[in-house]
Amino acid sequence: MHDRFSLPEWNSLAHLDDDTLPLLSTALLIARDEYPALDADLYDTLLQEHAESLRGEIDAIDAWPLKMAAINRRLFDELGYSGDSEEYYDPRNSYLNQVFERRRGNPISLAMVQMEVARRLGVPLDGVSFPGHFLVRLPVDDGLLVMDPFNRGRPLDVDELRERAKPHLGGELPDDGALLHILNPASHRAILVRVLRNLHGVYAEGDDWERAARSADRILKLTPDQPEALRDRGLAYLELGHRSGARHDLARYVQQNPKASDMTSMRERLVELNTGSSRMH
Structure with missing residues (x-):
């Protein structure tokens, strides 16, 4: 055996x-x-x-x-x-x-x-x-x-x-x-993150926000504080009405990536989150 x-x-x-x-x-x-x-x-x-x-x-x-x-x-x-x-x-x-x-x-x-x-x-x-x-x-x-x-x-x-x-x-x-x-070899971590990014893309495209959030969350289990995954999980949480989670992730994303190309729209999302009602799941 x-x-x-x-x-x-x-x-x-x-x-x-x-x-x-x-x-x-x-x-x-x-x-x-x-x-x-x-x-x-x-x-x-x-x-x-x-x-x-x-x-x-x-x-x-x-x-x-x-x-x-x-x-x-x-x-x-x-x-x-x-x-x-x-x-x-x-x-x-x-x-x-x-x-x-x-x-x-x-x-x-x-x-x-x-x-x-x-x-x-x-x-x-x-x-x-x-x-x-x-x-x-x-x-x-x-x-x-x-x-x-x-x-x-x-x-x-x-x-x-x-x-x-x-x-x-x-x-x-x-x-x-x-x-x-x-053509450098991809590390196991890079391969697994790419699998999860593919899954996140498919689920986000289909508005399956629960699975999209899960895929981004799993990326963060492999690479904590990975910027795109923080943003993606935050946006999925927002779609699910989980405002405190969305606020937490998007604030970290903005703080870590002040020069990101989507910074203006992310700051606007945060302002809305901070001024709106804090409905939580």
Whole structure:
């Protein structure tokens, strides 16, 4: 019998450094907010089965790119994981339990599946917080192998990476130095925050303010005082009629970010909050 795979406590995460913050268990912790009966052990075991079914083949291959090609073949061709291009913004694509169940995901959730399987096989695959579309990277002899998990792990060459980055850099093509900087490995904390930012965006867009507030609150559990999350939680609280919470968060946001581009409108919100009735939930 193996020890059951357990999830961390939300209040313990802020104190962990980026290297010790666990990726899989925290991603499942995010999913448990929406799926309280989630059995984390089940998904850890499933990942282990994905990895073990490949171990003999991977150990027999020498070159990193060929190891990675075998992992991608198993995940995307044989097990059927794929990018959900039809319902890209479906929140289920951000909840890892649903990604395992449906074999559908967005770039960042599919990257986490890829990374977990690869790392269990000794392949040092990292995530890349690429602008627009999350990617993965593997160090190889002559540089980096960069792949797109949303498109079956397809390798991307330098020209395509430059073109993908261009719209996010004011239309400029990044030079080698800028591109290398963009391709730095993303920390586990950065990956998990990006998952939660995606969820916040989907819920705020749909006026689901309770879940939007929860998503911003979870970001603050990972990175206390993160400015955008403070603002986002404050605005969600405002929509929910939780005025004291809104006042507290927006005041901290204004205090910490006096030069933010939305400062005028945030100050106006605060004035309204401070002069209006203090209805509380």
